[in-house]
Amino acid sequence: MTSKYAGGCEHIHTTSDVDPIDVHTCHCSVCKRVTGQDTTHVAFFNHGDLDVDNEGGLKRQPFNDQNPDGPLELCTCATCGNPIMLDDKQHRIRVIVPNLMGHDSAAMPATYHAFYDPATGVPRPDDGRPVHEGLRPDFVWPQGY
Ligand SMILES: [Zn+2]
Numbered sequence: 001m002t003s004k005y006a007g008g009c010e011h012i013h014t015t016s017d018v019d020p021i022d023v024h025t026c027h028c029s030v031c032k033r034v035t036g037q038d039t040t041h042v043a044f045f046n047h048g049d050l051d052v053d054n055e056g057g058l059k060r061q062p063f064n065d066q067n068p069d070g071p072l073e074l075c076t077c078a079t080c081g082n083p084i085m086l087d088d089k090q091h092r093i094r095v096i097v098p099n100l101m102g103h104d105s106a107a108m109p110a111t112y113h114a115f116y117d118p119a120t121g122v123p124r125p126d127d128g129r130p131v132h133e134g135l136r137p138d139f140v141w142p143q144g145y
């Protein structure tokens, strides 16, 4: 059986048959620092929608090393070191950066720009997609547990 979304590395696979609840181009400084990319294509899945076949094979570290008690953990493969996902200690979401985490970027197009900060001096994106200084205002965080 093939999942609608599938990625990961050869040791750990992440799959979902349900669409992500939010997909954006992230301009935040944490993504910049962690990925080394000017902007990061980010997909939020409902926590329960993204399956991981080998959770025991994950190595977990704080996503934001300047806020180690924050809810998001960067999960990498303990065997090969590939980034696999961001997991949320509050079990609200799981986050995939498709181009770094083995997923198909084209399958989950970003619908807007998030965390754009004019103070950085980066020109405002003009590709026609909405630009927000945070997540889109109508985004609702799923219930955690
Ligand atoms: Zn970000």
Ligand SMILES: [Zn+2]
Residues within 6 Å of the ligand: 009, 010, 011, 012, 077, 078, 079, 080, 081, 082
């Ligand atoms: Zn691996």
